[in-house]
Amino acid sequence: MDLKLKGKKVLVMGSSTGIGKSIAQVFINEGAIVALCSRDINKLEKTANELGTKHFFSCDLSKKGQGTFALTSAIKQLGGIDILINNTGGPKKGSFSEVDDNQWQEDFQSLWMSVVESLKVALPEMKKNNFGRIILITSLAAKEPLPGLTTSNGLRAGLSGLCKSIANEYAPYGITLNLLLPGYTNTDRLKELNLADEKVKQLVPAGRLGDPSELANLAVFLSSPLSGYTTGQSIAVDGGAIKGH
Numbered sequence: 001m002d003l004k005l006k007g008k009k010v011l012v013m014g015s016s017t018g019i020g021k022s023i024a025q026v027f028i029n030e031g032a033i034v035a036l037c038s039r040d041i042n043k044l045e046k047t048a049n050e051l052g053t054k055h056f057f058s059c060d061l062s063k064k065g066q067g068t069f070a071l072t073s074a075i076k077q078l079g080g081i082d083i084l085i086n087n088t089g090g091p092k093k094g095s096f097s098e099v100d101d102n103q104w105q106e107d108f109q110s111l112w113m114s115v116v117e118s119l120k121v122a123l124p125e126m127k128k129n130n131f132g133r134i135i136l137i138t139s140l141a142a143k144e145p146l147p148g149l150t151t152s153n154g155l156r157a158g159l160s161g162l163c164k165s166i167a168n169e170y171a172p173y174g175i176t177l178n179l180l181l182p183g184y185t186n187t188d189r190l191k192e193l194n195l196a197d198e199k200v201k202q203l204v205p206a207g208r209l210g211d212p213s214e215l216a217n218l219a220v221f222l223s224s225p226l227s228g229y230t231t232g233q234s235i236a237v238d239g240g241a242i243k244g245h
Contacts (some may be wrong), residue, residue, distance in 0.1 A: 003224035006031030010223070011074035013023025013061065013118075014087035016043040018187035019137060022086055022212035025051055026220045032083070035074045044132060061088050062110040082129070083223045084122045086115055086139040093148040106152040115159065131176035133223040136163060137215075140183045144242045155190060160234045167232030172214060176231035178222050183238025185210040206239030 004064070010027050014020040018039035028051055035055035037130055038044050048056040055077045059066045075081050091107040115136060126132025138156040145153040160179060168175040184200060186209040201207045213219050215237045236242050 001226075001227055003221065004183075005029050005205065005220070005224055008032045009074075009078040010034045010083040010085070011070065011078070011081060012036060012085040012087065013059075013070060014085060014137075015045045015085075016040055017048045017181040019182060019212045020085070020087045021047055021051075022138075022216040023087070023219050024053070025224075026216045027083075027212070028053060030220060030224075033078055035077050037070050037074070041239055050233070059116035062106050064109060065114070067114035069119055071118045071121035075121070077140070080183050081122055081125050082131060083119065083133045085135050085137065085219060085223070086118055088114060088138065090149070091151050091174075094150055095148060096150050099150050104151060107155060111152070111155040112158065115162070119166065123166075123175065126175050127170065127173045130174045131225070132170070132173070132179040133227075135219050135223060136177070136179045138179050138181055138234075140236055140238045140242050141182045142179065142181050143152055143236065144244060154234060163234070168186070171231055174185065174228070176222070178231060179234040179240065180215060180219055180222075181234060181236040181242075182215050183210060183236065183241040185212055185215065185237075187212060204239040204241045208239065210237060210239055 010032045012020050012024040012034060015024045015036040024034050024036055034053050036044055036048055039055050039060045057073045059070045061067060087152050088110055136159055138159055139152060141149055141153045142156040142160055149176055163179050184204055185213040200209060226234045
């Protein structure tokens with residue numbers, strides 16, 4: 001199927017490894033012009049060479065103003081922006097009693113304000129063109145809190161409300177905004193948890209970890225001109241791990 005993405009200008013955040021890298025790869029396969037960004041410039045340069053894109057830059061979304069910097073840099077490199085994939089890494093673990101004010105502030109900047117900063121730049125550009133696609137990659141924690149991930153549980157759940165509000169406001173301008181909620185996915189971050197196969201089977205009805213490409217394919221479809229009537233949605237890609245509706 002031709003997703004009609006050839007020549008579309010795309011920024012994929014957090015794209016040096018894992019889910020972000022997989023999303024960037026699918027976009028490039030579809031003929032889109034893709035800019036990459038992440039904190040580690042060495043990993044980023046290696047990934048850019050591997051994927052075959054010349055557009056990349058380093059940014060740290062845990063720092064104030066870096067969401068704005070990411071979008072202005074991408075627009076400068078690409079000559080505009082059609083599609084934004086907002087993808088940030090997970091914060092440190094900690095129960096409510098363990099999380100100090102510094103971590104709350106840092107995680108708020110990384111998970112929340114970086115999104116706000118980037119959308120303030122992206123949305124006016126997309127509105128001018130009467131077309132835009134925005135995907136926020138969050139976590140199944142947005143719907144079902146995970147033990148010890150206090151800041152992630154709270155902040156990612158809040159992004160669902162923000163997404164719905166903005167999606168309704170910008171729908172008349174050909175702009176869609178959706179959230180994808182990855183579950184237990186085979187990435188370097190999850191490998192650090194060292195989950196045994198039996199534990200995975202207990203957590204995930206599908207009985208296995210997800211592959212980053214499975215989420216990437218959905219992200220790219222939702223970003224295409226073919227998907228203009230799906231907006232304001234939170235879609236879990238989790239093998240059935242979320243127990244509620």
